[in-house]
Amino acid sequence: MIHSLFLINASGDIFLEKHWKSVVSRSVCDYFFEAQERASEAENVPPVIPTPHHYLLSVYRHKIFFVAVIQSEVPPLFVIEFLHRVVDTFQDYFGVCSEVIIKDNVVVVYEVLEEMLDNGFPLATESNILKELIKPPTILRTVVNTITGSTNVGDQLPTGQLSVVPWRRTGVKYTNNEAYFDVIEEIDAIIDKSGSTITAEIQGVIDACVKLTGMPDLTLSFMNPRLLDDVSFHPCVRFKRWESEKILSFIPPDGNFRLLSYHVSAQNLVAIPVYVKHNISFRDSSSLGRFEITVGPKQTMGKTVEGVMVTSQMPKSVLNMTLTPSQGTHVFDPVTKLLSWDVGKINPQKLPSLKGSVSLQAGTSKPDENPTINLQFKIQQLAISGLKVNRLDMYGEKYKPFKGIKYMTKAGKFQVRT
């Protein structure tokens, strides 16, 4: 299926290649470069590029193109999903996924890639199995390895590959047994000029960090499972149980993993926790425009809105902006025309605002469209949909684990049209 993989950095150098079948010459990437040139931005490079003898499927993450070469018909999502899994694995192993890190750990990278695919077909993609096969590098281990001359290759054989719960290692031991769950909800919204909501929906995930000894069997139940409209599970979740009882029952993987992602049903009206007042105007006659935005909280259930960040892509004809914020810091990049304002916390008594003037290129007419405002924010201890975890029980092991559940609401793709 997947023939080869090329990693290409922002400046167009192929800095890593791996072949699972016979070797494909790197000149095949020329077709990719061609397409890259045609697309003005990296984001617009088409994910599927046909060439006379091969097909190039690519994903773009962390400023690196991961280009897979395939030779014959294959579901494109299969390859794309796999490439994303590769990136996730690198991130999992090295903390960040960047060209420098990959180059520094080239041996581990090759070993991991070798294990992930056999003859182009995915073999071991579970991070738990991979980590048993190839230990991720840590500073301590690197030091020890250089002194003692041992390696990252695991000593034990990966029994996980044979097990019925391939996502969990056997013989896990912890002195502190802990299970933490983060319920994170993101609001995707488009707000129109007048402040009314065009579309708004809530997408949530439950990320877990489970460090429990042995083979625990957990069940998690919700106060209001009806809220969840559409869900997708980590493979460990017993689907039948969810169907019949709306209870999450699972033997968890060891460590961090995403238990569930969900979509809150559309019938529920989404509470929008912030509003933006804006007054942006350009005039035809003068080269000066007015710019004024104020951000304020609404429907926050008494919680503070933090980490507020406003970004906006200004029209090309904007030369510069002279602005004064009532709080936080702002930056306008005259090259990319991107305005970003790091607001911080919203104090309901004194609403943060950003006021000033915009200078336009002389001679050009005023832009047709006012810029769109993108908003980011965080609200701790609140799941905006009202989802609540009822209880978490553990079976199969005797000890009492420490359990914790955290809620958070964030802005997803939150846009205000002006």
Place this chain on the structure above:
Amino acid sequence: QLKCKNMFSLLPGHIIKKLVYVYLMRYAEEQQDLALLSISTFQRALKDPNQLIRASALRVLSSIRVPIIVPIMMLAIKEASSDLSPYVRKNAAHAIQKLFSLDPEQKEMLIEVIEKLLKDRSTLVAGSVVMAFEEVCPDRIDLIHKNYRKLCNLLVDVEEWGQVVIIHMLTRYARTQFISPWKVDEVVDEYNESNFYESDEEQKEKDQKMKTTYTMDPDHRLLLRNTKPLLQSRNAAVVMAVAQLYWHLAPKSEAGIVSKSLVRLLRSNREVQYIVLQNIATMSIQRKGMFEPYLKSFYVRSTDPTMIKTLKLEILTNLANEANISTLLREFQTYVKSQDKQFAAATIQAIGRCATNITEVTDTCLNGLVCLLSNRDEIVVAESVVVIKKLLQTQPAHHGEIIKHMAKLLDNITVPVARASILWLIGEYCERVPKIAPDVLRKTAKSFTNEDDLVKLQILNLGAKLYLTNSKQTKLLTQYVLNLGKYDQSYDIRDRTRFIRQLIVPNEKSGALSKYAKKIFLAQKPAPLLESPFKDRDHFQLGTLSHTLNSRATGYLELSDWPEVAPDPSVRNVDVTESVRHDSEDVKKKAKGISKRRSTSSSSDTESSSSEECSSGSKSESDSKSDSESGKSRNATSNKVSMVKYVTTQVSVPTKTHELLHRMSGKGLAAHYHFSRQPGIFGDHMVPVQVTVTNTTDQKIENIHIGEKKLPPGMTMHEFNPIGNHILACEVAIMVQGIDFCDSTQTASFQLCTKDDHFSVNIQPPVGELLLPVTMSEKDFKKEQGMLTGMNETSATIVVAPQNSTRLVIVERVVKAANLGVVPSGQDNIHRFAAKTVHSGSLMLVTVELKESSTAQLVINTEKTVIGSVLLQELKPVLSQG
């Protein structure tokens, strides 16, 4: 080689081995002789007692692309395909593809191996072997028949990548084997949505007949039902695969369930979005209704990449109807103002398409587009002109004003397509604007030489049309233009000039045609259809590369049309399940799991549907494989039972079941248990116990769970999950629990509770079940035995029944009685078995030495003398009984 040397000097230890493997695979093709040196090492490793080593040896061996070793590979694959370990068999399936690409001549032999592996019941193997099937012999659909139901049932438990491959294969399979479920829909659809699916008269007639006769093949239903849960997968490829399966196979009324999941994928990375949106675009053309509820999910954000924006726009346009058009147009208005001009242009096209498709809004759209003509951005104006041109063509009657307006624009617009469009419009409707048209020609004749080719052609056209309608004013002008055209650099334009001149200017040479010149030029032209570029993509299977590219990719397998008459469905019958198909409705409902496995089932016979029969069912699968751990064992089926998700590779099939709760004392609830010998489900120290609960009452029993436990100190128990939902009357449920007996035969007592009652029950393990089989060589066995003498040895002389004296019988009987692993033996009269205790892991060595006059010496060596002596007592009757 230099590289190789460097590696050796730099890297220590056994990392070398790993990297040498990588190196070997990479360079073997170029340095064949060097590669050959390594072969013997791998051959040796193929015989290693450890399954993981066997597997990786096969993996590396088959990756060495040297034609000379093809026979060796073939042999290795054949051997590995009947290996005891499913993991090795999985690797054998991978090796098949590698060998096939190295030497396609081996195809026939490889197909034999594929056929064998397809029968495999392990979920580990399923995905890989189907992959091999797809690569080597995708047309041998006959190999699938017998395995179809098994694949459907295993699907949920296969790893995600395998799922994608299997689903795609099954989609193709189903299209050849079942009859279309759509024909029934069509009849129904006629009443509510007539254009839902195009059906001609002939087909309708057939439908009427079909309506009464169509019932979905239960196997067809099985596939649909078993793939549905996979829509919840976190893997986008799996979700897409199920979506396309439903699109191509499900009745139209059911296909709707996939849309929610597809919309969910839109939250994912841009690449996933791109592919999913493309597929939705194709779907939304044919079946609008599927995605209409999710209209707002396709609204464009200014931060989306352009390719995503255009795809979303495409879908929005497809979804437009009378009800939502006004909201959509308002949304489009924002898009037109977008800073991304390419996208703005695409939006104008979209508005044009909405205008032609929905007649109510044509005028509104047209007015909106005319307003755009005064836009500052040239691309926007140009695009509007082109779209307006197309729109006007559909209803030219009363749009003289717009044409005039556009004629004025000609002075400012420089984009060639737009200029050409305006000129064409004026030419086409020159009689409606009799004053302006000649003036336009005058202006353009002046700038002719500086125009783009496209515009020049239209100037010529305009000239010709005016010459025919208004020759008095324009004769000279036209001739001037024709002269300019005659000497133009482009031969297209010279050709056109010559053609027009011959046609319109009467001279002695011109034939009969010039009489018809006016008819030729000013014929009524059909209005162009504004169609989606995704219109013709649906002949490719959704979710494929070919669909994404809209052209056949290499190796694309056509999805066949539904057969008119279904092929014989009995080809899918497997011997064991044959009777099930003819069973009563009641049994069919529980298509999965136990009921499928029953060999002689009848729904009324409640008593016999207990565990005893389950095990006899699985016993009859004589083609089972064995697991690595105990040399003599079986790989059992993966029973997918309602509650517990597990896949077993059973070590041995214990036939004996013990009663846990009699139905009389359990108020109709009967429970049996047996030791399933599945290693490592709950951890190392647990003995897995399979509990079969039968409801013999005629009411449902709810909430079966384990209550209070009375366990001896040290003993622990891993409970099965409470059966939260109920088991219906006459139903059977199987649960697995694990008990750590601490290497003692003490009883584990606990309460089996239902919603209303609780019953105290006991499980007492036979000592043979407290063991885990161990593989070791004869030499090791003797060495270990030498260390466990004296106190640690117990022995007895027994009389062996004459029929029990062959090796096969002894091994079978002993392994059945206790969970022991067979140790190869050099002598015919000595049989050795090894195991370790589950809890403490102490070795347990059993020797059976046949003596003369049908006696035998039974020796057990172990540190755990108590268990040893109990085991001795238990084994004694095993061989002496007949």
